[in-house]
Amino acid sequence: MPLRPFGDYLNALRAETPLVHCITNYVAMNSTANLLLATGASPAMLHAPEEVAEFTAISAGLSINIGTISSHWADAMLTATKTANQHAIPWVLDPVAVGATRYRQTLCAKLLAFKPCVIRGNASEILALCGLDSQGRGADSTADICQAVDAAIALAQKHGCIVAMTGESDWVTDGAQHYRINGGHPLMPRVTTLGCGLSALVAAFVAANREAPLGAASAALTCFAVAGERAGSNAQGPGSFQIALLDALYQLTPDELTTHAQMEAIHAV
Template sequence: MQDQTTAGNLLRIMRANPPLVQCITNFVAMNIAANVMLAAGASPAMVHAEEEAGEFAAISGALTINIGTLSSGWLSGMLTASSSASATGKPWVLDPVAHYATAFRRRAVAQLLELKPAIIRGNASEIIALAGGASRGQGVDSRDAVEQAEDSARLLAEKHGCVVAVTGVTDFVTDGQKAKRIAGGSPLMPQVTALGCSLTCLVGAFAAAAPGNPFDATVTALAVFAAAGEQAGAVAEGPGSFSWRFLDALASLTPEALDRAARISAA
């Protein structure tokens, strides 16, 4: 019997029953995030209004929240949706974009953390700061290496009882006890806006496909991104051609190819 937690098998499971994922993300990310989800095999819904966000979260397979272009109205929708997801047992993912930059963002993330995300995904600077450390982040850009954030990620995972993913050159995922690293991708990825935000949405898709296993769901989402990024980067001429080649690589990635290409190691 095949191991259902291999990356390839989780990709097969996700595509066999494409999950509806509510993606509350930022203005910059909406289009590329939706295209990434569709290419990978999931069903995105960019629903953020307070008047319907909670109701929609209850019928979705998972919820993802990205605070990139935060406003009071969007925050109300985020809180309503995450409350509903938690109440109905749906996994939800928090992307605390530049949460350290302003008091408004810090308060927003504190409120969201109280509603118990299943997964937190951020860059190294965001994760270090979220754990109470001193990061070198500036705006949405990380100026810290992933390996510098690994201890912070473990602390966050233990404190909040969730999975924490730190993404960068080599990604790191932990639930506070076990941890894995995922290698791959392309140097062109940081030159295409909102790919990290799109990855958060894809993490939600795999969390919906494996609701009782957020650790392996997160590792698989990162492995899919890394494999597709490596494939697209090998033939791209620059960030423009990389963008569409990346979508094509996501769409053409088979479970068997993922298991061959995935570079996942224990940390």
């Protein structure tokens, strides 16, 4: 199935303003909420066992990020993802630094059992999720994205989900169709938690375009790529860049997203 013009997915997001339940790390909470609001979605952050299932069930999408994980938060993530699975609510897994410790690997294995719609990570994280050597260092990837493309495809096939692997270029695959997305800006890795926010934005796009998750995830990544390029063109450094990125996501029209997308289908990997 060919992807629709990306502007369509953004149109759908802005028309629905999907409520996205985010259980994410402490570092990313504020910036994630602002990235969703700027683009046109409605974020909500909560995690208490007394209410987490009740809330996931009324959400349009769910974003799970293990950055500053601890046991109570892991419990909340398992409850939320189980609920999402039961109610067919699409959810995104961001396996931050999964290669760094055994604790993260064990947790991600449990979360994967509840069938994410999308896994969004860097090359090190995707390799680690596949059980390969990751060489990840903290939250930053040290693996080349090309090395990890095979792992991404295998992961998508194994879990029946989409894998969105981001780096200098981004790769999106559902195991059968593969796309490369270009754009963005060299300042992006110098601003913390942009990847975390992107994962939540993927959840928002998928929530508002449930019939077409591959296109929706690709559109979310393209949003970041196009807005990132614009933000970078006037930024003096990572401070002004992060502000310009929020403004660019807010200003970006569906037509511009369609026109400026730099994506290519990859037929042989």
